[in-house]
Amino acid sequence: MNATTPIEPSSGSTDILARHDQGAHYVYDLSPEELVDEAIKNGEGRLADTGALVCNTGKFSGRTPKDRFIVRDEVTDQTVAWGDDNQPFDPIQFDTLHKRMVANLAGRTVYVRYARAGALNQYGLRLRIITTLAWHNLFSYIMFLRPEPGEATDGPVELTLLVDPSFSADPALDGTRHSNFTILNLSKGVILIGGTGYAGAIKKSVFSALNVWLPLKHNILPLHCAANKGSQGDTALFLGLSGTGKTTLSADPTRPLIGDDEHGWISENQVRTDQVGLGQVDQSLFNFEGGCYAQVLNLNREQEPQIFSAIKSGAILENTPFLPNSTTVDFSDSSLTANTRCAYPLNHIVNAVTPSVGSAPKHIFFLSADAFGVLPPISRLTPQQALDYFLLGYTAKITGTEQGVTSPMATFSPCFGAVFMPLPARTYAAMFKQRIERCGSQVWLINTGWKGGSIGIGKRMSLAHTRAMIDAALTGALDSIPFDQHTEFGLAIPTQCPGVPTELLNPINTWEYKGMYQLSARRLASAFAQKLTEL
Incomplete structure (x- = not known):
């Protein structure tokens, strides 16, 4: 060979x-x-009172x-x-x-x-x-x-x-x-x-x-992403590195889960349809895995009910300490690592899709935990911007996801998973471009990171607000809303969104010192431009 x-x-x-x-x-x-x-x-390992097996991974x-x-x-x-x-x-x-x-x-x-x-x-x-x-x-x-x-x-x-x-x-x-x-x-x-x-x-x-x-x-495009589908069979993808919210945001009680981390998107001439009842099932997208691997630090039933309920017999918890003198896990305890994890079979999610396949995505969400707090919480991308941000893969490494990362740090990871993608980034990008153009997929950039300032000054985006923005995109609630253009990034920002305070949509409004925001945004936009020339 x-x-x-x-x-x-x-x-x-x-x-x-x-x-x-x-x-x-x-x-x-x-x-x-x-x-x-x-x-x-x-x-x-030991059994928790939920029936899950609790194990420590040791040094790493x-x-x-x-x-x-x-x-x-x-x-x-x-x-x-x-x-x-x-x-x-x-x-x-x-x-x-x-x-x-x-x-x-x-x-x-x-x-x-x-x-x-x-x-x-x-x-x-x-x-x-x-x-x-x-x-x-x-x-x-x-x-x-x-x-x-x-x-x-x-x-x-x-x-x-x-x-x-x-x-x-x-x-x-x-x-x-x-x-x-x-x-x-x-x-x-x-x-x-x-x-x-x-x-x-x-x-x-x-x-x-x-x-x-x-x-x-x-000729299958592999993606580091989660996927779910709506009641009409419309598939949504969530691309992002560990810690940006793929598992959390895709675990939606109203949208059956296809998978939480790794999928393949086949080309048009390979699309296979199977007769199911009176209709056809488009199998353009398929899950690589049979389970989910969720971060569980500070997990609670109210915010993430599906993941919380999945932690039962047949699941594994990693590096999650117990409450004193009990077999009850303390999800707030990060004494071993901030990268506490749970692995559970897909069928632990009540509305998981079986088999875990779906149609070509109608909506694609790029998840970036912006460490500088300058990206909008939601913005609509043009096809060229979608390609650029796919190549950039900008986010912040989250504490504990990689050994030696003790505080969030800005990073570029082409294709939102460069460390897992052995081929040249532009090989995957060309396949991505061909598919979104053919399918007419709408791509959105979601900042799950900070607002009002950088780490240590600003605050983390509200999960409830992020979910409301994604829901608005999926349901078409943003289709008739006017959009403004961000001065530095050229991103289209909705002027309003159901369930989200209007002042949060343009990130400059969340900063006390507007000049500092403009300086930080200009610096990050310059870093984006420089990185694109290197790819």
Whole structure:
């Protein structure tokens, strides 16, 4: 296979269990109940009074992007956009590390799970996840698609993950940066994760593999987004980095949930419709996952009832301390990390869509947690602005989402997920442009960050107001409203919105010192322009 050949998943070449068996005790496809029992027996976690399993991830409570690598070989050399987000790894060192990891399984109980990433079978990626912790295997059961009753699980595996938090790499020997690592070998269909107990690394590494395979093999645009649909089947997408509100804003009791984090948007000539009753179901969009992975710091039933109710038997809570002398979780406790998480199956959401597919989106929301407090809370984008902001992916990293981030910081993450998107950003952007033009999708920019000043001075946007603005866009309540143009950003801002105080819509009105606002807005607009020239 030469460098110009599209990368395809391996088929049967990743059977590390057969090739390097070192006497481990392999346990296959345990039920959630059995895995919870194993986790408790092994001392991996405790049950909360809701029935959810509570586990700690150890030293690492978030991703460490600088410890993520992709094997550079004749297949990936001219395909991957190499750089800080996609660091190259030597194939020989990968093989050596791989063998050492498997040898480290000797004499241990190892949990093996077969699953699929992708709700549409014809585009799904068949997975085998090998974990040394029972709760990581339960996490994999939750996050990926489970085999249907009667579905064969002994077919060819296209991607194998080996996850062992107890295995520490030797940087001098193995070529890693630290003892922890995530390494993708896209040619062999193998992912190695070691030295970290953070379960999010499992789902994001599979997402990264799909983000290469689907565009090149199937012309499918992968998106880091949540999705839901209205009563008329109209689909809405929510793009944003972790902490910007994808899961929260897509969990709407009035709009069935398709998924909360990762989806594929197929091209026009691939759209498949299935006869359902008297109508047709458009399957332009499909979820990659079978579960949700929500941030739960300060979670409460009143503001996020669907997520709160999803935390029950079969769910996993990460790094959430208990109230003293109880098994009741204290969601306000960030003593372990601000990145407290819950993983739960999609069917824990009462109105989740099954199967998790939808039509081409009518509305797309870009979510940016603006650390400077200068972006409008809602603005309507032209197609060119939509392309520009998709490429920019501007937001603020939220405390705890990545290791070492202790306070919010402004960042640009092209495609709202650069650390998961191995191909050049403009490859994904061209696919995005083609789809929104063809489908006539309306794109909106939503600031879920600050108003009235930057972090430390201003206040966080009200969730209730953000929901009201999104609802107004979805229901057409803004269609007949006049729009003003923002002086610095050229964004179209509605002059009024049901359920939202008018003075909040233009951000300058929320600042005490208007001159300081103009200076901050001008500075950020200049940074936007500079970044676009670099992409």
